[in-house]
Amino acid sequence: MNATARYSQVLLAFWRQGQFLSRWGRIVVAALMLLICVGGALWLPTALAWRVPLGCLVVIVLSTWMAMAMSLQEQNQPTAARTVPGHVRTLRRAALAGWATSTLLFTLLGWALAPIHQMLPLLLCSGFLATFLLWTTRLVWLWLMMMLISPLSVAFGQHLAPLRQLIATLWETQTFGVLTLCLLFQAWLVMRAFADGSAKHQARYARLMLMRRVMQMQMEGKAPAIHSWAPFEWLGRPYVRILSAWLQHVLARADNTCLRSVMARAEIVLHGQQHWLRVALAMGTILALVLIAFTLVLASTGAQLGVVLKHGSFGMGIGIASAGFSTAFTLSYTLWGSRREQALLRLLPGMPQGRAVNIAIARLQWRDFVVAGLLTTALLFALGLAAGNQLLLSLPLAALPVAAFMLTRRPALLRAPTSMTAVAPSFAFLTLAGICHTLAAEQIVPLWMQGLALTGLTAALLAWRWPRLAAAPSALPAGRLVA
Numbered sequence: 131m132n133a134t135a136r137y138s139q140v141l142l143a144f145w146r147q148g149q150f151l152s153r154w155g156r157i158v159v160a161a162l163m164l165l166i167c168v169g170g171a172l173w174l175p176t177a178l179a180w181r182v183p184l185g186c187l188v189v190i191v192l193s194t195w196m197a198m199a200m201s202l203q204e205q206n207q208p209t210a211a212r213t214v215p216g217h218v219r220t221l222r223r224a225a226l227a228g229w230a231t232s233t234l235l236f237t238l239l240g241w242a243l244a245p246i247h248q249m250l251p252l253l254l255c256s257g258f259l260a261t262f263l264l265w266t267t268r269l270v271w272l273w274l275m276m277m278l279i280s281p282l283s284v285a286f287g288q289h290l291a292p293l294r295q296l297i298a299t300l301w302e303t304q305t306f307g308v309l310t311l312c313l314l315f316q317a318w319l320v321m322r323a324f325a326d327g328s329a330k331h332q333a334r335y336a337r338l339m340l341m342r343r344v345m346q347m348q349m350e351g352k353a354p355a356i357h358s359w360a361p362f363e364w365l366g367r368p369y370v371r372i373l374s375a376w377l378q379h380v381l382a383r384a385d386n387t388c389l390r391s392v393m394a395r396a397e398i399v400l401h402g403q404q405h406w407l408r409v410a411l412a413m414g415t416i417l418a419l420v421l422i423a424f425t426l427v428l429a430s431t432g433a434q435l436g437v438v439l440k441h442g443s444f445g446m447g448i449g450i451a452s453a454g455f456s457t458a459f460t461l462s463y464t465l466w467g468s469r470r471e472q473a474l475l476r477l478l479p480g481m482p483q484g485r486a487v488n489i490a491i492a493r494l495q496w497r498d499f500v501v502a503g504l505l506t507t508a509l510l511f512a513l514g515l516a517a518g519n520q521l522l523l524s525l526p527l528a529a530l531p532v533a534a535f536m537l538t539r540r541p542a543l544l545r546a547p548t549s550m551t552a553v554a555p556s557f558a559f560l561t562l563a564g565i566c567h568t569l570a571a572e573q574i575v576p577l578w579m580q581g582l583a584l585t586g587l588t589a590a591l592l593a594w595r596w597p598r599l600a601a602a603p604s605a606l607p608a609g610r611l612v613a
Contacts, residue, residue, distance in 0.1 A: 144201035212327035443517035454506030459555035
C-alpha cells in the first residue's frame with residue numbers, strides 16, 4: 131500500500147465505517163443543505179443569497195474536520211501505538227495533512243464570505259480554529275474553558291488593552307515572522323495531540339472511551355456507569371433523595387383506574403434519565419451555577435450589565451434555547467433504553483393497550499415539551515427585554531416544527547439512537563432559528579409573519595403525522611417492528 135492509500139484509509143475511516151453518519155443521515159444532511167441554498171436563492175437579496183452556499187460549505191468542512199479528528203483520536207489506541215511500527219507517525223502525518231487542508235479551506239471560504247485585503251490574519255485564525263477543534267476531541271473541557279474565557283475577555287477588556295496593543299504592534303512590524311512561528315506552533319500542537327502508548331496515554335484513552343460510552347448510554351436513556359464514581363455519587367445524594375421522595379409520592383397515590391396516575395408511574399420507566407424531574411433538577415442546577423458565576427464576574431470586574439447583555443444576548447439566547455428544547459427533541463429515543471422493561475410495563479394494571487398507548491406516550495412527551503417551551507420562552511422574553519433584542523423570540527418559533535416532527539414518531543418503528551440522531555434535531559433547530567433571525571434582522575420577513583408561517587407549518591405537520599401515530603401498531607416495546 132502506497133503512502134496516499136495509507137493516509138486516505140486513516141483519514142476517511144470515519145466515512146467508510148459510517149461512525150457518525152449513516153447512508154440516510156448523509157441524504158438528510160445533503161437535502162437540508164440543498165433546501166437552505168435554494169431558499170436563500172429564492173428569498174434573500176442577491177448580496178446575501180450567494181453567501182448561503184458558502185456558509186453551508188463552511189459548516190460541512192467544520193463538521194468533516196471534527197468527525198475526522200474524533201476518528202483519529204479513536205485510532206490512537208495505546209496498544210497499537212506501542213506495538214504497531216509507524217502507527218503514531220502515520221496518525222500524526224495524516225492529522226497534519228487534514229489540519230493544513232482544513233485551515234486552507236477555512237481561509238478561502240472566510241475570505242469569500244467577507245472579502246478583505248489581508249488574508250494573513252484570516253489564515254492565522256483559521257489555523258487556530260482547526261487546531262482548537264482537534265484538541266477538543268481529546269480534551270472536552272476545552273469547550274467549557276472557552277465559554278468561561280469569552281465573557282471574561284470582555285469584562286477584563288481594559289486590563290488586556292496593553293497586551294492587545296503589544297500584539298498588534300508586533301504583528302505590524304514582524305508580520306511574516308509572527309505568522310510563521312504561530313503556524314509552526316499550531317503544527318506542533320497537532321502532532322502533540324497523538325500519544326505513543328504511555329501510561330498517561332492509556333489512562334486518558336480509557337477516560338475518552340468512557341465518555342463516549344456515557345454519551346451513548348445517555349442517548350439510549352440508560353444510567354451512565356460514571357454515576358457510580360465516588361465523587362459523582364456524593365454530589366448526587368441530594369438529587370437521589372428528591373427523586374426517591376417523588377417516587378414514593380407517585381406510588382402512595384397510585385390509582386389504577388386513573389390514566390394520569392398510571393402514566394405517571396409508567397413515565398418513570400419510559401423516560402428513564404430524561405424524566406422531567408431529573409431534567410428539571412439538572413437544568414436548575416446549571417442555571418444557578420451560571421447565575422452565580424455571572425454575578426461574581428460582574429461584581430469583580432465592575433462591568434456594566436447592560437453592555438454585557440447587549441453584546442452577548444444572542445449567544446445567551448442560543449444557550450438557553452438549546453438547554454430548554456434539545457432534551458425534549460430526543461424524548462422519543464429514550465424509549466430505546468427501557469425496551470426490556472416495557473414488555474413487563476404492558477402488564478401494569480390500567481396501562482393503555484394496543485394503539486391507545488401511542489397517544490398516551492405522545493401526550494406525555496408533548497406535555498414535557500410545552501412546559502419546557504413556556505419556561506424557555508419566558509426566559510428568552512425577559513432576556514430580550516433586558517437587552518433590547520426581541521429577535522430572540524425567533525428561537526422558540528423555530529422549535530415548533532422540529533418538535534412537531536420529532537414527537538410524533540411511531541415508537542414501534544424506532545431504530546437504535548446514534549450520534550446523528552442525537553445531534554440532527556438540534557442542528558435543524560439552530561439552522562432554522564439562524565435563518566429566521568437573519569430574515570428578521572435584515573427586515574426581509576418580519577417576526578410576526580414568521581410566527582404565522584411556522585405555526586401553520588407545525589399545524590400541518592401535526593395534522594399529517596398525528597393520525598398516522600394514532601393508527602400505528604402498539605408502541606411497546608419500542609423498535610419491535612424494526613428488522
